[in-house]
Amino acid sequence: MVPVDRAVAAEVEAIVAREAFLLDTRRWADWLALYADDAIFWVPAWASDDGFTTDPDNNVSLMYMDKAGLEARVFRIESADSWATEPLPFTAHLVTSVLVTATRGAELEASAAWLVRSFARTRGATLRGGRYDYVFRRAPDGLRIARKTVYVHDDRIVGALDVYNI
Numbered sequence: 001m002v003p004v005d006r007a008v009a010a011e012v013e014a015i016v017a018r019e020a021f022l023l024d025t026r027r028w029a030d031w032l033a034l035y036a037d038d039a040i041f042w043v044p045a046w047a048s049d050d051g052f053t054t055d056p057d058n059n060v061s062l063m064y065m066d067k068a069g070l071e072a073r074v075f076r077i078e079s080a081d082s083w084a085t086e087p088l089p090f091t092a093h094l095v096t097s098v099l100v101t102a103t104r105g106a107e108l109e110a111s112a113a114w115l116v117r118s119f120a121r122t123r124g125a126t127l128r129g130g131r132y133d134y135v136f137r138r139a140p141d142g143l144r145i146a147r148k149t150v151y152v153h154d155d156r157i158v159g160a161l162d163v164y165n166i
Contacts, residue, residue, distance in 0.1 A: 004100040020093035028074040036144040043150045089120035106138040118165040
């Protein structure tokens with residue numbers, strides 16, 4: 001771990017909390033605005049009992065997209081063109097243990113633990129958990145998410161897996 005100024009740590013904690021809030025309140029445009037234009041959103045698959053895939057270009061991923069892919073996904077959610085997730089479930093993101101793990105110039109790395117409870121009247125409730133690894137990049141108006149890796153700590157995926165319920 002690296003020593004981090006408390007103000008920087010608070011800024012990282014605030015953006016992580018804001019992201020959770022924006023997903024839970026379905027404020028998609030504001031959520032997308034948290035991401036850098038060249039951002040990557042990656043959900044690796046399990047590679048073995050001991051870990052996850054490490055190369056999204058050559059290994060299986062549960063999700064792997066750039067910001068344009070995130071924007072396309074939000075378009076499908078907003079236009080109700082996502083049959084697998086209709087009706088859209090309510091979510092509650094619980095994010096804790098946010099920790100800045102490295103700093104390199106204008107970039108910060110951070111990790112956090114997460115649980116997401118999703119509920120749709122037609123499908124009931126699901127609970128998922130895992131770890132987020134972030135790379136944040138400093139922009140003139142604050143931090144932006146340059147990369148988010150979502151490790152899902154479930155051995156099988158029940159129901160739809162989407163950007164809003166992990």
